[in-house]
Amino acid sequence: MILTVTPNPSLDRTYEVPSLDRGAVLRATGDRVDPGGKGVNVSRAVAAAGALTTAVLPLGGYPGALIAELLGAQGVDVTAVTIVGQTRSNISIVEPDGTLTKINAPGPELTAEESALLLETVRTAAGGPSWIAACGSLPRGLPPEWYADLVARARGAGARVALDTSGPALTAALPAGPDLVKPNASELAQAVGRPLTTLGEAVRAAQELRSRGAGAVLASLGADGQLLVSAEGTFHGTAPVTAVRSDVGAGDASLAGFLITGGTGPKALASALAHGAAAVQLPGSAMPTPADLRPETVRITENPPPDQPLSTRALY
Template sequence: MITTVTLNASIDKAYRINMPLTKGTVMRVAECEDSAGGKGLNVARAIAANGEPVLATGFVGGNNGHYLCELVARDGIRERFVRVRNETRCCINVLEPGGGSTEFLEPGRPVDRAELEDMMSTLLELANQSDVVTMSGSVPVGAGTDVYQRLVRLVREAGKPVILDTSGDYLMQGIRALPTMVKPNIDEIGQLLNRKIEGIDEVVSAARELHERGVEIVVVSLGAAGAIMACDEGIFRGYAPKIQAINPVGAGDTMVGSFAVAIARGMKGSESLRFAMSCASASCLSPHTGRFDTQVADDLFKKTAVEIIA
């Protein structure tokens, strides 16, 4: 089983409108789609799409929390969320004709110390039952900037692999607990190493340095240019095939979920990178975030190239 952690879950609402968004006017929504949001839940959907058993945890509260759990169940994902006093947030994405997108992201409402301790004890129980744990995204008010450091350390002390995918201070502090894998972009790995990273050679050097500091798998996203991975087997560069993306939102989350699957299945080096990249590319061809056709991923796997560069 793979456990995904989404501390700042949300009800995501996609509003499709038939005209350009105009400030200060009444806008009629032509179509509305609700989904269980938060990066960790995108990860959970990708894991489920790959056919692996997955369980989602994190914080939910109020009527929105009940509804979010219903949406998770509709996705065929089991959950063990920690119920909290405050309401789960909502996030809105207004989609215009021609591809324009405007997002309104609510902050996560506060959690208190008792609720955070409940999360710690729940995750410890789940980690002991899991093959891999993933942690993704932002956190609600009150959780503290060291929350991922505490959670990563807890899972590592349980002897289980953990993937951390976050940013800013949460990543800076979380990496001190040496997660099994991180997936920064170029700017984020530069922040971690306190220097500006430019060019592939510097990306490779940065990934190697972070790996040598004790992070077993470092994957640096290069967007359409692929990815760099540093691990015990060496340093690899992956090249994704050219595609006409339909919905690139959540492709990074699909990569995280697919790496969790690869770790659970015992894949190594180039095989795991090639597998995760092909799933991420397939997710870009699906209109639904975090979902993809595994047959499409299998076809893209054959067109995804990975070479060892160091």
């Protein structure tokens, strides 16, 4: 069972449009409403794969109630921390070539009491799941060190923790020793303070995060696949994508695929790649089911060539 923590969940509305014309009246060719937030999406992907998952998240107002209802319908058990503020709503606009425009609301400001209750809820549940995935941005009211506190409490209770966040929240959490961190290429570059132009530079950046406390690094490199650097070695993998429909939640689907396959080694990396590639070919933030996966197309290389250039085109 995988428990996810999403401090800043959202209700996500996705519209597909023929083109994005500023100042025009746009007529959508498709639309959907999904529960959102990185940890929420991980839980949705875990449930779509047929595994057990619980989502811990602060919820408030009508959007919060609808998120809980939608997650329950998708087979996700919800442990809600009721807050005074209203859960945010986000908007995504997707064009036919996969270009995504997102409008993310800031979300409510959590009180000190709500923050403490969220941490305690995670600590109480930490003894049961095989992994805890703590994901996403921090809402107003939570300091950058909040994830470090969560990691320390969860690991103290015997849980393995995967962390998917960025910026000061990521760097502050590294000394607490998360078992896995999952940055994308730009987040990895930001964490080490330098641009990454080759696969070798990405490997060295991942090794630096490990030296600062992370047990393993699973880095999404967009069109260049994914990189896993851990005590077991360095592995790079790719999975072909025929057409990008939406990359919303694809990185979260990838993390889910990694964790449900044990959360370690090339086999888990292959699952992550298959889930991520399937997700970008689905509408909105739809999560892939086993029928959507094409594991036979995944390619994994150990100790990849360090001089391989990284492209600037991102998928997730």
